[in-house]
Amino acid sequence: MCLCTGSCQFCPAGWLWHAGHCYYFSSAKRNWEQSKEDCCSRGAQLVTIQANSTLAFLTRVSHMDVFHVGLKRSSSRFEWKWLDGTVLKR
Numbered sequence: 001m002c003l004c005t006g007s008c009q010f011c012p013a014g015w016l017w018h019a020g021h022c023y024y025f026s027s028a029k030r031n032w033e034q035s036k037e038d039c040c041s042r043g044a045q046l047v048t049i050q051a052n053s054t055l056a057f058l059t060r061v062s063h064m065d066v067f068h069v070g071l072k073r074s075s076s077r078f079e080w081k082w083l084d085g086t087v088l089k090r
Contacts, residue, residue, distance in 0.1 A: 001025055001058060001067050002044035018057050023047065025062050035068040046070035048082040 004015070004022035011022035024042060026035070032046075039045050048070045049055050058067070070083035080088040 001047045001062065001069065002039035002042055003047040003070075004044050016061060018061075019054070023058070023061075025064075025067075030068070032068050032072070036070075045083055048084060048086075 002024035004011070004024075011017045012024075015022045015024045017023075022044075024039070024044060026038060028038070030038060036046050046069055047054075047058065049058070071080055071088060072083070073079070074081050082088065
């Protein structure tokens with residue numbers, strides 16, 4: 001799932017608008033790195049989830065059991081970080 005990283009007044013064709021952001025859902029089977037690169041090629045990034053409402057929206061409209069988000073285990077292997085560098089809060 002890609003999230004538009006710029007100021008998105010209008011979503012590109014094939015993207016969905018939700019709560020001030022544009023989201024792109026790809027049906028292609030890719031690993032995490034490939035998904036990250038695909039988003040970058042679209043001028044976007046893998047989605048970071050900061051609110052339960054965002055997660056509810058993504059699961060409701062994606063129609064997928066599994067999807068990649070912008071969360072990765074840090075080099076220390078003990079903590080997970082979002083692409084913006086913030087640590088996942090449990």
